[in-house]
Amino acid sequence: MDEGFWYQETFFCMDCIGDSYLKKQIEESGIEAECWECKHQKLAISCEDLGERLHKVIESHYQLTPEEPEGWELYYAKEHGWDRSGDEANYIVQEIAEVSLEIANELLEYLAEQYDPAGKDALISPSLYGDAHYVSKDQVDDYEYEYRWDNIKISIKEESRFFNHSVKDTLNVFFRNIDQLFTHDDQPIVKTIDADTSFYRARVAHSRDEELEILEKLPAALGAPPSALAKPGRMNAGGISVFYGAMSPETCIAEVRPWVGCSVIVGKFNPVTTLKILDLSLLEKINIEGSLFDSNHIENLARVQFLSKLVREISIPITPGAEDSEYLITQLIAEYLQSELGLDGILFDSVQFKNKTSESESGSDQNLVLFKNSSLLQPYEIPSNIKIDASFSIGDPEDPEPRYSIMEKITSDIDEPYGSIEDFDSPSPTITLNLKSITIHQIQGVSFLSSALPVDRYRYDPKDFVWPAKLDIKL
Numbered sequence: 001m002d003e004g005f006w007y008q009e010t011f012f013c014m015d016c017i018g019d020s021y022l023k024k025q026i027e028e029s030g031i032e033a034e035c036w037e038c039k040h041q042k043l044a045i046s047c048e049d050l051g052e053r054l055h056k057v058i059e060s061h062y063q064l065t066p067e068e069p070e071g072w073e074l075y076y077a078k079e080h081g082w083d084r085s086g087d088e089a090n091y092i093v094q095e096i097a098e099v100s101l102e103i104a105n106e107l108l109e110y111l112a113e114q115y116d117p118a119g120k121d122a123l124i125s126p127s128l129y130g131d132a133h134y135v136s137k138d139q140v141d142d143y144e145y146e147y148r149w150d151n152i153k154i155s156i157k158e159e160s161r162f163f164n165h166s167v168k169d170t171l172n173v174f175f176r177n178i179d180q181l182f183t184h185d186d187q188p189i190v191k192t193i194d195a196d197t198s199f200y201r202a203r204v205a206h207s208r209d210e211e212l213e214i215l216e217k218l219p220a221a222l223g224a225p226p227s228a229l230a231k232p233g234r235m236n237a238g239g240i241s242v243f244y245g246a247m248s249p250e251t252c253i254a255e256v257r258p259w260v261g262c263s264v265i266v267g268k269f270n271p272v273t274t275l276k277i278l279d280l281s282l283l284e285k286i287n288i289e290g291s292l293f294d295s296n297h298i299e300n301l302a303r304v305q306f307l308s309k310l311v312r313e314i315s316i317p318i319t320p321g322a323e324d325s326e327y328l329i330t331q332l333i334a335e336y337l338q339s340e341l342g343l344d345g346i347l348f349d350s351v352q353f354k355n356k357t358s359e360s361e362s363g364s365d366q367n368l369v370l371f372k373n374s375s376l377l378q379p380y381e382i383p384s385n386i387k388i389d390a391s392f393s394i395g396d397p398e399d400p401e402p403r404y405s406i407m408e409k410i411t412s413d414i415d416e417p418y419g420s421i422e423d424f425d426s427p428s429p430t431i432t433l434n435l436k437s438i439t440i441h442q443i444q445g446v447s448f449l450s451s452a453l454p455v456d457r458y459r460y461d462p463k464d465f466v467w468p469a470k471l472d473i474k475l
């Protein structure tokens with residue numbers, strides 16, 4: 001019988017193929033035929049069709065490992081022998097199509113016939129299927145996303161920083177269904193936080209007077225600054241007020257970059273309503289399941305891969321002085337997440353503070369940014385005849401602890417019940433400051449976290465087939 005003809009007559013049925021995308025494809029457009037493996041008459045796919053699809057998947061997602069030891073491995077192989085790295089092609093085929101060893105062998109026989117080098121090529125080119133080992137490529141092609149990203153960066157630097165449609169379209173593509181994505185350990189990328197979650201905000205005081213002024217104006221003095229005073233930052237343009245906080249007091253203090261001699265005032269906050277927060281640090285850990293035969297899944301893999309690059313790009317430390325132009329793109333993304341996706345804020349890893357102990361609560365070295373409409377502080381309602389006065393005392397001989405106090409002094413009879421007038425049009429508060437949580441940190445020193453790596457010096461002659469010896473120089 002003719003070889004080619006024989007291959008075309010081999011069919012595998014939808015019950016003998018595990019990959020769910022392929023199963024569905026066979027169900028929709030398969031051919032009624034007798035299955036080579038289970039011998040049942042069923043909807044099936046030909047060995048040729050499946051083989052060609054496999055060839056495309058292997059070509060784009062796997063790479064051949066070296067057939068011979070290379071480089072330093074040569075020296076090692078002489079003494080200890082050598083095993084080719086990667087997995088055998090048969091294992092790869094079983095894994096991606098979810099088929100039996102026998103079907104994988106049948107497919108490889110077809111593929112070797114079609115694609116393995118023959119004649120004199122066989123001596124110089126590696127076999128792709130007959131005797132091949134593969135490793136999965138770590139990367140998928142996300143050129144399309146990179147290209148769109150580069151374009152919006154150019155577009156916002158050269159054109160208006162306000163939303164133009166192409167930027168919005170691009171961000172729609174990047175962040176599509178973001179609230180339906182989960183990590184490998186099942187954490188949602190968009191989490192909800194409520195009254196049980198505490199977070200912190202810090203302010204630097206340059207002098208005792210400033211410390212006392214902040215204490216007298218609580219809670220507002222620790223909330224997001226008034227719009228008129230809002231300086232541009234990583235997540236807001238100038239004049240747009242957002243709340244920059246963190247999940248631990250230590251992270252807050254590191255983020256305000258205090259200097260020795262100043263003090264930092266820290267307060268604990270809680271949401272008064274449920275807030276939806278995008279955790280940027282989880283964008284690098286998104287897990288999406290699907291079939292390598294499905295072009296939509298490949299597209300999604302590329303997007304997820306791009307998102308993990310994006311988070312690195314938007315959270316890299318920015319050189320002081322270069323802030324304004326470098327922050328443009330992150331400001332734009334924040335604006336989009338708030339107005340288009342209805343998110344309340346974002347969490348991202350602090351670049352100023354890294355937890356030194358693994359026992360610390362996970363996520364405590366994260367920054368929390370709450371967007372403008374989600375950082376409305378619950379006012380402290382007091383009768384209007386109360387005068388607030390903060391003071392500092394160095395203590396007395398009986399109690400030498402220095403301390404800060406806030407006195408609420410009743411000045412006259414109450415004429416109005418409350419100082420703050422309820423405005424029915426104003427949006428309801430989203431966060432509240434715990435007034436009992438206030439601490440003032442006197443900065444006495446700043447410590448740095450660094451790693452020191454050694455530098456080795458070698459000398460070798462490539463003619464000697466031995467490991468180069470480390471030079472032991474005495475200077």
Ligand SMILES: [Zn+2]
Binds near residue numbers: 035036
């Ligand atoms: Zn079958």
